[in-house]
Amino acid sequence: MDQKIKKEVISILVDNQANVLTRVSSLFGRRGFNIDSLTVSATNDPNLSRITVVFTGTEQGLHQIITQTAKLEVVKKIFTLHSGDSIYRELLLLKVRADKTNRSAIKEIVDIYRGRIVDLSKDSLIIEITGDSDKLDAFMEMLSCYEIAEVCRTGITGIGRGPSWDEK
Amino acid sequence: MKVTGSQLVAEILLEHGVDTVFGYPGGTALNLYDTLYEYRDKIKHVLTAHEQGAAHAADGYSRATGKTGVVFATSGPGATNLVTGIATAFMDSIPMVAITANVPDSLIGRDAFQEISITGVAMPITKHTFFVNKIEDLAGALRNAFRIANSGRKGPVLIDITKDVTAAKIDYKPALPLPLNPSPVFRDEDVQEVAAMINAAERPIIYFGGGVPASNAGEELNRLLEIADIPATHTLMAAGIVGYDNKRNLGLIGMHGSIAANKAVDRADLVLALGARFSDRVALNPKKFARKARKVQIDIDTSEINKNVLVDFGVTADVKEFLTRLLPLIKEKDHSEWVSQATEWKKRTGDVKCQDAELHPSEIVQSVCKLTDKETIYVTDVGQHQMWAAQYLNHEKTHNFVTSGGLGTMGFGYGAAIGAQVGNPDKRVVHFTGDGSFHMNLNEACTAVSQELPIITVIMNNKVLGMVYQWQTTFYGKRYAATTPERKTDFPKLAEAFGAKGFSASNPAEFEEVFKKALQEKGPVWIDCAIARNERVLPMIPAGGAVEDMIIG
Numbered sequence: 001m002d003q004k005i006k007k008e009v010i011s012i013l014v015d016n017q018a019n020v021l022t023r024v025s026s027l028f029g030r031r032g033f034n035i036d037s038l039t040v041s042a043t044n045d046p047n048l049s050r051i052t053v054v055f056t057g058t059e060q061g062l063h064q065i066i067t068q069t070a071k072l073e074v075v076k077k078i079f080t081l082h083s084g085d086s087i088y089r090e091l092l093l094l095k096v097r098a099d100k101t102n103r104s105a106i107k108e109i110v111d112i113y114r115g116r117i118v119d120l121s122k123d124s125l126i127i128e129i130t131g132d133s134d135k136l137d138a139f140m141e142m143l144s145c146y147e148i149a150e151v152c153r154t155g156i157t158g159i160g161r162g163p164s165w166d167e168k
Numbered sequence: 169m170k171v172t173g174s175q176l177v178a179e180i181l182l183e184h185g186v187d188t189v190f191g192y193p194g195g196t197a198l199n200l201y202d203t204l205y206e207y208r209d210k211i212k213h214v215l216t217a218h219e220q221g222a223a224h225a226a227d228g229y230s231r232a233t234g235k236t237g238v239v240f241a242t243s244g245p246g247a248t249n250l251v252t253g254i255a256t257a258f259m260d261s262i263p264m265v266a267i268t269a270n271v272p273d274s275l276i277g278r279d280a281f282q283e284i285s286i287t288g289v290a291m292p293i294t295k296h297t298f299f300v301n302k303i304e305d306l307a308g309a310l311r312n313a314f315r316i317a318n319s320g321r322k323g324p325v326l327i328d329i330t331k332d333v334t335a336a337k338i339d340y341k342p343a344l345p346l347p348l349n350p351s352p353v354f355r356d357e358d359v360q361e362v363a364a365m366i367n368a369a370e371r372p373i374i375y376f377g378g379g380v381p382a383s384n385a386g387e388e389l390n391r392l393l394e395i396a397d398i399p400a401t402h403t404l405m406a407a408g409i410v411g412y413d414n415k416r417n418l419g420l421i422g423m424h425g426s427i428a429a430n431k432a433v434d435r436a437d438l439v440l441a442l443g444a445r446f447s448d449r450v451a452l453n454p455k456k457f458a459r460k461a462r463k464v465q466i467d468i469d470t471s472e473i474n475k476n477v478l479v480d481f482g483v484t485a486d487v488k489e490f491l492t493r494l495l496p497l498i499k500e501k502d503h504s505e506w507v508s509q510a511t512e513w514k515k516r517t518g519d520v521k522c523q524d525a526e527l528h529p530s531e532i533v534q535s536v537c538k539l540t541d542k543e544t545i546y547v548t549d550v551g552q553h554q555m556w557a558a559q560y561l562n563h564e565k566t567h568n569f570v571t572s573g574g575l576g577t578m579g580f581g582y583g584a585a586i587g588a589q590v591g592n593p594d595k596r597v598v599h600f601t602g603d604g605s606f607h608m609n610l611n612e613a614c615t616a617v618s619q620e621l622p623i624i625t626v627i628m629n630n631k632v633l634g635m636v637y638q639w640q641t642t643f644y645g646k647r648y649a650a651t652t653p654e655r656k657t658d659f660p661k662l663a664e665a666f667g668a669k670g671f672s673a674s675n676p677a678e679f680e681e682v683f684k685k686a687l688q689e690k691g692p693v694w695i696d697c698a699i700a701r702n703e704r705v706l707p708m709i710p711a712g713g714a715v716e717d718m719i720i721g
Contacts, residue, residue: 071320
């Protein structure tokens with residue numbers, strides 16, 4: 001088995017019921033699966049929720065996280081979303097200290113990254129930006145020379161291109 | 169037909185053929201128990217001394233009968249007392265349904281008297297948990313619990329029912345048990361590939377575990393051994409599948425496995441793992457385990473493949489289904505040179521008798537074997553006596569060796585023996601224990617007495633916590649921290665105090681004599697056997713070691 005460390009995005013369709021997130025996250029905790037992010041959301045089917053997990057590890061680790069999670073009674077489907085045929089998005093909200101001296105310089109960067117300024121006050125502003133994680137990382141790097149006050153990122157959510165998961 | 173939630177529980181148990189349950193009543197379980205009273209002609213309830221004993225009894229019942237074990241407990245401490253028993257069943261993949269009552273739904277989350285979120289506690293030690301606070305969810309939860317417990321890799325399921333639901337009324341519609349989940353699909357190409365590897369191997373060995381008895385694949389396995397002339401070694405969970413006298417049976421593998429089994433695995437060019445998971449008590453050093461061999465793993469649980477040891481080829485399949493399709497492709501082979509080499513290794517054992525006492529563990533086990541028939545069910549606790557029982561018993565039958573493998577639960581034995589005996593009233597049950605393990609749950613003697621169970625408990629009494637004591641002797645410079653309790657327990661007297669029968673033995677002749685007497689008794693018997701504290705379980709490969717690190721004597 002390949003021992004190289006890779007990043008994978010895993011999509012899990014689960015029963016939409018109480019404790020489902022606890023079941024999945026406690027499994028990750030007790031088996032020592034290290035995850036980068038986890039998001040949960042509703043789907044077009046009221047009975048199902050969708051959990052998107054970003055996992056960094058070896059092929060053996062990936063096989064473990066997928067097969068152990070698949071054993072949970074609440075898990076209806078689990079699969080990896082490969083970067084070539086999937087769309088990943090993450091939302092970033094970032095509050096930066098800014099006043100009349102540097103506001104327009106920041107706005108220029110925000111525009112290049114197709115972000116939006118969603119709140120403005122005398123000495124700070126809040127930026128909203130979506131994209132894949134690399135884009136958000138790059139944006140934060142660009143803003144690092146300013147005084148960042150608060151950052152909030154949702155973690156990746158993702159969807160496969162073409163046919164839907166239950167048609168594949 | 170309108171029934172209460174409690175009556176619904178009883179009806180659905182009957183739908184699944186449950187006629188025996190173990191448990192302990194309490195405040196929130198009053199409605200459930202009132203119904204068990206009403207159904208007492210159809211469902212036998214065995215009251216234990218402690219909920220842990222009830223959980224082990226349900227587990228032992230399942231192991232010794234192949235049926236699903238069912239245990240009842242009340243909320244709070246009743247439920248938490250089940251935890252070790254449920255975890256024991258989980259680690260050994262034993263089908264069990266635990267039913268707990270909780271406080272009424274109106275009090276949930278208020279830290280009410282005897283309220284605990286047992287579904288939260290039990291999540292990591294069950295296949296699934298149900299929390300039922302609506303009567304309309306109850307039937308589905310119960311029926312699915314039996315389906316989940318018995319599908320794929322088996323295991324325990326817990327259902328927590330609020331007290332109001334046990335009293336609420338609902339329409340009961342009888343139904344058949346839900347079909348089990350289909351077993352994994354595997355390809356002909358996979359079977360052909362494994363067959364080709366077996367047919368080409370010069371020094372093959374089969375290493376099998378609890379998956380073989382769980383799928384009832386003993387017959388197919390024995391045919392494979394015979395046709396392809398392959399020696400085999402088993403884990404603690406799979407004693408009795410291949411007959412003790414079969415020359416191809418190399419015995420137990422791993423830390424306290426036989427010299428033959430561990431050497432053969434080390435020399436083999438092919439290891440076929442059937443329903444076994446390369447645990448750290450088998451593949452003590454996963455990198456050095458079977459280092460010259462190609463490894464093939466067949467398991468019903470995909471997550472076991474490549475979990476502990478990376479294999480060359482893995483197939484997710486029910487062992488019985490896989491072997492059934494494999495057998496026609498296996499060529500008749502003669503590996504007599506390889507088998508006879510392994511048989512030669514079998515002559516050397518780790519039976520070094522300590523001369524500080526007249527009675528030795530191997531003699532006790534061999535003497536029990538001689539005086540009991542092949543149908544006898546042997547139950548153990550955990551520790552040195554467990555390993556001696558595993559090493560020296562003439563295992564001949566599937567489901568006749570009941571022991572806590574994965575969790576290694578001291579205190580498992582007496583409860584499990586009670587469950588095994590209740591499930592097999594016509595068979596003899598012999599319970600091997602040590603003075604350490606037995607002190608943990610010997611309170612269940614009251615259960616064995618009130619149920620009139622003729623369980624013979626053989627206490628290998630070395631007056632120390634032997635297994636830890638042995639490690640301290642070998643690896644900790646004889647610093648005996650907390651293993652020499654200086655207890656003065658008089659076991660025969662204590663047995664009498666419980667209303668059981670007690671004997672003691674300090675040499676082989678005495679042991680045979682009292683064991684013969686014990687066989688005549690109608691109720692439980694304890695035999696206190698004086699053995700030396702310096703008896704060791706050998707051979708031994710230290711944790712993390714390999715075959716070259718084996719301590720033989």
